[in-house]
Amino acid sequence: MITHRWTRRALLQAAGGGLAAQTPRVSLPHPVRVGLVGLEGHFSEVLEAAKLLPEIRIAAVSASKPRELQRITDNPVLAAARRYDDYRRMLDTEKLDVVAVCNENGQRAVAVMACAERGLAVAAEKPLALSVEDLAAVRKSVTRHGVRLTMLLPMRFDPEYLAMKGIVERGEIGEPVSLGAQKSYKLGLERGQRPDWMRRRASFGGTIPYIGIHMVDLMRWTSGREFVSTAAFQSTVGVPELGEMENNTAVVYRLDNRGTATLRMDYLRPETAPTHGDDRLRIAGTKGVVEFQGDSLTLITSSEKPRVVAGLPRRPSLFADFLDSLYNARPHLIALQDVYRVTEIVLRSREAAETGRVVECG
Numbered sequence: 001m002i003t004h005r006w007t008r009r010a011l012l013q014a015a016g017g018g019l020a021a022q023t024p025r026v027s028l029p030h031p032v033r034v035g036l037v038g039l040e041g042h043f044s045e046v047l048e049a050a051k052l053l054p055e056i057r058i059a060a061v062s063a064s065k066p067r068e069l070q071r072i073t074d075n076p077v078l079a080a081a082r083r084y085d086d087y088r089r090m091l092d093t094e095k096l097d098v099v100a101v102c103n104e105n106g107q108r109a110v111a112v113m114a115c116a117e118r119g120l121a122v123a124a125e126k127p128l129a130l131s132v133e134d135l136a137a138v139r140k141s142v143t144r145h146g147v148r149l150t151m152l153l154p155m156r157f158d159p160e161y162l163a164m165k166g167i168v169e170r171g172e173i174g175e176p177v178s179l180g181a182q183k184s185y186k187l188g189l190e191r192g193q194r195p196d197w198m199r200r201r202a203s204f205g206g207t208i209p210y211i212g213i214h215m216v217d218l219m220r221w222t223s224g225r226e227f228v229s230t231a232a233f234q235s236t237v238g239v240p241e242l243g244e245m246e247n248n249t250a251v252v253y254r255l256d257n258r259g260t261a262t263l264r265m266d267y268l269r270p271e272t273a274p275t276h277g278d279d280r281l282r283i284a285g286t287k288g289v290v291e292f293q294g295d296s297l298t299l300i301t302s303s304e305k306p307r308v309v310a311g312l313p314r315r316p317s318l319f320a321d322f323l324d325s326l327y328n329a330r331p332h333l334i335a336l337q338d339v340y341r342v343t344e345i346v347l348r349s350r351e352a353a354e355t356g357r358v359v360e361c362g
Contacts, residue, residue: 028055036061037087038103039068041125042152049319062087106203109134113141121148130205159312174287176223179261181215182280199243207246209346226256232353
């Protein structure tokens with residue numbers, strides 16, 4: 001069982017049946033110069049934190065693709081950032097404190113190691129690497145150079161999942177036994193949401209590592225259970241324009257307490273749906289069930305009828321939380337060992353889908 005501490009300073013305090021709704025104010029001791037390598041994925045986590053904390057200075061950004069350049073033009077937070085078309089030149093030229101690596105998946109491991117070699121703290125987009133060999137190389141580099149690393153897993157900071165973890169830790173549903181998660185997205189081809197690099201295996205890496213990592217992280221973190229082995233299926237059906245990008249996957253896991261977890265994912269959500277994604281997470285335990293679906297978190301236990309969980313916390317900032325851990329010695333909500341572990345698990349799950357075998361999670 002994993003037992004990482006999840007309580008952040010004044011973030012989640014037990015308040016009857018709910019949680020306190022006060023997000024802590026992060027105060028940094030001096031200006032922090034941030035560089036951006038690429039503008040893919042969750043780069044907005046960095047830009048939104050810069051709006052909240054005046055100490056954050058977006059000093060430079062490396063981008064060359066048309067859609068990234070347009071994002072620079074469209075965002076006033078990036079207006080004063082110096083622009084580079086080569087991230088290595090940016091790293092060598094600028095005096096940076098932290099780098100957000102938000103480039104294509106296939107280029108990420110090399111970029112993270114380039115930052116580590118220069119002694120720079122890194123907030124990396126997910127997944128951290130596309131092979132277990134590259135993951136090991138990143139881990140070795142980060143350890144050797146003694147730099148701090150986090151991964152952009154923003155769903156950990158969503159109020160519903162923060163509350164769900166608290167419910168499990170307080171023992172309200174007993175021992176977690178059956179976990180179930182879903183991610184369903186609009187494909188958005190007509191709106192240009194899927195760039196060419198996502199259609200090639202070498203640069204994308206697969207749907208299981210790309211979006212599965214969110215739910216694997218949430219299932220482990222909220223339940224406190226470890227993943228032991230995995231089996232999976234994946235394919236692309238009906239959309240040849242996707243190339244090597246899968247539009248449906250199904251993954252199953254064996255837990256360390258002999259329980260099970262399932263994860264289904266697709267890019268089949270209709271454009272007529274009211275939201276881009278449909279995320280769900282359910283944890284069934286020996287004394288009850290807690291489930292997030294739609295816009296509500298519900299709880300039913302052996303001692304109480306179903307109810308909607310109220311008193312959810314406000315959403316803290318992932319990047320601000322990381323900087324708080326860097327400069328104020330606060331515990332970061334995403335432990336480094338989790339960054340490595342969830343990356344390995346999704347890579348093993350992809351291996352299971354490719355080989356048709358049950359694969360140990362490492």
